[in-house]
Amino acid sequence: MMKSTVLAAGMLFAAASAAQAHFQLAYTPEVNLEKPAAVPMKFIFWHPLENGHVMDMGDPEALVLVFKGEKTDLKPKLKPITFRGADNEAKAFETVLDIKRNGDYIVALTPKPYFEKSEGSYIQQITKSFINKGGIPDGWDKPVGLPTEIVPLVKPTNVLAGSTFSGVVLSEGKPVADAEIEVEYMAAPPDMKTNKPGKVTAKAPEGGAIVVKTDANGVFSFGVPRAGFWGFAALGTGPAKEFEGKELSQDAVIWVRAFDFK
Incomplete structure (x- = not known):
């Protein structure tokens, strides 16, 4: 497992970044399972910290479930939905995962690039999230071979609130030094039945987007x-820099679940 050579990278509030952060979600509310289950998942392109604008998703390029190194194609099981945010509604997707065996499951979504009109460029957020069954750690710290991805250095399904989360950013399998990482809190988790935001539990902090950076080994904390x-x-951080003749920001996204220590 890759390890950081520094204890932690400093946390910055990027005042220059006045725009809300776009974040691709791959969401299910329960990430630690004791029994086999049919697990619903929602894929939404949103501003989850501000409970802000929702963006239309195009048909994803790929959706895979990785378990013990084996990949299952989930794209045929995707169904379109409409997600209704606080200010608007937009096209999103959902599916159901069949979780049976103990271990770590990695959901990896490669969405279609989204055209941001205000910037005249495209955004593609290649997103990973994690589910564990049985409490047995098995594979959460392994890359899955995406063009760009974040590999966690802390078990992502039970991070302790008040502790430090770390990860390493890869592009074509190689660490990315000095990469900028935007951090987002899901302040209004989606209601799985209504396809609307749930109760808002936090406000965006002052000073704009929360930003950290990777060190020389591609590690951030x-x-x-x-x-x-x-x-x-x-x-x-992705290798692709252009889509349909316009600039492309190919981003690596990861979602982790933190719990209070009681």
């Missing part, structure tokens, strides 16, 4: 202040 779902987006 962040002190997790509270329980809930936290997202990390490594901006522009």
Whole structure:
């Protein structure tokens, strides 16, 4: 397992980043299972910290479930839905995962690039999330071969609030030094039945987007202040820089679940 050569990277509030953070979600509320289950998942392109604008998703390029190194194609099981945010509604997707055996399951979504009109460029957030069954750690710290991805250095399904989460950013399998990581808190987790935001539990902090950076080994760290779902987006770390003749930011996104220590 890759290890950091530093204890932690400093946390910055990027005042220059006035725009809300786009974040691709791959969400299910329960990430630690004791018994076999049919696990619902929602895929939403949103501003989850501000409970803000929702963006239309195009048909994803790929969706795979990785278990013990084996990949299962989930794209045929995707169904379109409409997610209704606080201000608008947009196209999203859902599926159901069949979780039976003990171990770690990695959901990896490669969405279609999204055209951001205000910037005249595309965004593609290649996103991973994690589920564990039986409490047996098995594979959460392994890359899955995405063009760009964040590999956690802390078990992502039971991060302790008040502790430090770390990960390493890869592009074509190689660490990315000095990468900018936007950090997002899911302040209003989606209601799985209504396809609307749930109760808002936090406000966006002053000073704009929360940002950390990777060190020379591609490693970043962040002190997790509270329980809930936290997202990390490594901006522009993918090898693809252009789509349909326009600039592309190919980002690596990971979602982790933090719990209070009781």
